[in-house]
Amino acid sequence: MNTTTAPSPLLTAIVPASGRALLGALFLVSGVGKLAAPAATQAYIAAAGLPFPLLAYLGALAVEIGLALALVLGYRTRTVAALMAAFTLVTAFAFHFNPADQGQVIHFLKNLAITGGLLQVTAFGGGALSLDAWLGRRGDAVGAKA
16 A cells, blocks of 8 residues: 655745755855955866866856856756766865865765755756746756646
């Protein structure tokens, strides 16, 4: 006997939007910090041994500000979340993979957890309170009444 009940429409509308807002806020704060300190950010990228610090800096800004805003708004949510998940996984290994440093291990695991959250958004879409739902893109807004 199946005793599960369907979640309420209010819950299925608010939870995905809240999740997108919380994930997006993390990236937006980081992006604004990078925007405020371009030289220090590029020096950190160079110190990590990555090539083309300016290009990497501009790419990080595009993800952390541009894609984060798209995620919060629920615009092309699945594609945006997948791109952000890939970026987050790459940054975990490029900047935080140092098993000898417990602080870096925590940052590494945090990035893996964020990647997992973004993969959930990739799998399940932006939900009913998203631009995708409003614009009628069913593929990106699973669960929305489009």
